[in-house]
Amino acid sequence: MVDKIEKLKRSTIQHGPHNSRIYLMKLHSSDLPDIIPALDDLAAGRNYGKILSKVPEDFASFFLDAGYIQEAIIPEFFNNGQGALFLSKFIAPERFKEQNALRDADQMHRIEALISQPLTKIGVSDNRPILSHQVQKCVPHDAVEMSRLFRQVFKTYPFPIFEPSYLIHSMDVHSLYFCIRHEDRIVAIAAAETDPDNHSVEMTDFAVLPAWRGHSCGLALLIKMEETMRQLHKRIAFTIARTHSLGINKMFKKQGYTYAGLLRNNTNISGGIESMTVWFRKLKKIESFNRTFR
Numbered sequence: 001m002v003d004k005i006e007k008l009k010r011s012t013i014q015h016g017p018h019n020s021r022i023y024l025m026k027l028h029s030s031d032l033p034d035i036i037p038a039l040d041d042l043a044a045g046r047n048y049g050k051i052l053s054k055v056p057e058d059f060a061s062f063f064l065d066a067g068y069i070q071e072a073i074i075p076e077f078f079n080n081g082q083g084a085l086f087l088s089k090f091i092a093p094e095r096f097k098e099q100n101a102l103r104d105a106d107q108m109h110r111i112e113a114l115i116s117q118p119l120t121k122i123g124v125s126d127n128r129p130i131l132s133h134q135v136q137k138c139v140p141h142d143a144v145e146m147s148r149l150f151r152q153v154f155k156t157y158p159f160p161i162f163e164p165s166y167l168i169h170s171m172d173v174h175s176l177y178f179c180i181r182h183e184d185r186i187v188a189i190a191a192a193e194t195d196p197d198n199h200s201v202e203m204t205d206f207a208v209l210p211a212w213r214g215h216s217c218g219l220a221l222l223i224k225m226e227e228t229m230r231q232l233h234k235r236i237a238f239t240i241a242r243t244h245s246l247g248i249n250k251m252f253k254k255q256g257y258t259y260a261g262l263l264r265n266n267t268n269i270s271g272g273i274e275s276m277t278v279w280f281r282k283l284k285k286i287e288s289f290n291r292t293f294r
Contacts, residue, residue, distance in 0.1 A: 002160040008042070011035055015042065019158055019268045020095075024053035032059060036066045040089075049095035052266060056082040063087045072261025072278040074238055079198050086263060086278060095265050110246055111277060115259045135224035138177035138189070143167040145186050146177065153207040155271035161205060176228065177205070178221050180212075188217035192225045199235045201225075201283075206248060218251050226255075230283050238280040242269060252279040 003016025010028035015021065022043055027035065039051050052071075053063055056078050060070070068087040077084035090096040138146060143164035150161045160166040171177065174196070180188040191205040203225055208217045229237060240263065241248045253259070257279035266276045 009035055020049040022048055022051045027055050033062050043091050049092035051089040053087045054084055057085050058082055060085045071263050074260050074280045114253055135178050135180055135220055138179050140168045140171055146189055149186055150207055156268050158267050178224055180217050187212045190221040201229045201234045201237050203237055203239045222255055235284050236282050240276045240278055243275040243277050249277055257281040
């Protein structure tokens, strides 16, 4: 059973036993400071292991004073010029520890090496390169086939992408899905999940059939999504990627994204809780509109 997205006071959260986590996705400033004990009560009542909050930097002190730590930051994320801080509270002590110490230490060593490499030394496989013009926008009629592909690629996922109804609802509300077809069959998918209030977009849900990995499908999808988001006047793009997937991290680095931090033991994906990396890129010149955060 996947976690659910709902309102807590006037803020938007995702929570449930699947990730054993609360994710404060969108904070409403009028909820401060009462939202913080409300999150604590919900986590204690459901025995969750972690609370993750994405908040404007001006409000970070409320959370830091309550025992949160900063795990990542995306500068100038909000329309008023404030950065978005990913602040976490680890309820269960074992949640802070790496689930598989040797594997995770090796993966982080490789990620750290990747971060420090100049772009000229980073290669992306192009055994059979896919051009971005071959990428198509998905439509609701594709939802059943999309859900099947997601099931083939992921054992578990933090959002209900295995359900066609969720995919259709996402298309109606805030997400644009893109795919690559071969002989009229979808072989790769990704999504651009937009935030209209802040003109930002999360590049997410990358899934490529095993036989098509190593052929630059993900890169072609990313390039096409960036082109589309620029046309829609999105200012900044970010992603939350699996630490254990060096290829996806390499792809974002190669495409000019900046590493923003590590979300430790954050997401239930492909059968277990994994740490996630945060990357961002400015798509357009960022200007402050001096808007009050709502």
